[in-house]
Amino acid sequence: NFHAHTGRDVIVYGQTELTRDLYDAREAAGAPTLFNVDHVTIHDAKSDAPHVTYQVAGTEHRIDCDFIAGCDGFHGVSRQTIPLSVRREYEKIYPFGWLGILSETPPVHDELIYSGSERGFALCSMRSATLSRYYIQCALSDSPEDWSDANFWEELKRRIPEDAADRLITGPSIEKSIA
Known part of the structure; x- marks a missing residue:
């Protein structure tokens, strides 16, 4: 009982539930969710026409975007391919x-x-x-x-x-x- 121990309430929206809800929203919108793609690269992140390229079975594909939010974690493709000069990072660094x-x-x-x-x-x-x-x-x-x-x-x-x-x-x- 979290409230009994802390005197406060919290809502936890776990990664599994968040992912499930995002998949459901994409499906409801008729948008495909892609898995097992290779060579994902973000291009022109700060331009008026950012896009993402990726490969499936050796064939390159492109997704044109209005904007790109790189929410794929510290080791994700966003950090690797969005230039530091245009990337904005939000993080808190702890001593552990x-x-x-x-x-x-x-x-x-x-x-x-x-x-x-x-x-x-x-x-x-x-x-x-x-x-x-x-x-x-x-x-x-x-x-x-x-x-x-x-x-x-x-x-x-x-x-x-x-x-x-x-x-x-x-x-x-x-x-x-x-x-």
Whole structure:
């Protein structure tokens, strides 16, 4: 009960739900959603005619745009292809990193778990009934290679409530990164 613990309310619009709603909106508008495309490049981002090119099976395609909002994350194509001279970035830099893993394991809970401890913050989230995303706060100097899957799971269990740690099903990570 978030309100009971903080005296405040919060609305969480998780990435999975946001993505689902965006897909539904595109479908309702009759617009295709493209997957597994290669060589995505943003062109003329600050012009009156920005466009995006991409390849499917070696054939180049083009999307003409009114504007481009690069909301694809730190490592996304926007940051790589929109020139710094025209790019506006909005970010808050914290004195720590977030070590995140994605695992093909059932979620520890069907609701988000935010957990603060003396060892640092932890977050448990559900992508689906068989796919889970977990984060732990780490040093900015850490790299994903510093953390074996076993070490990650052990540290996560130390940071989350005991009942959740007891239910946690671990497995190999299919993605691991630090943001």
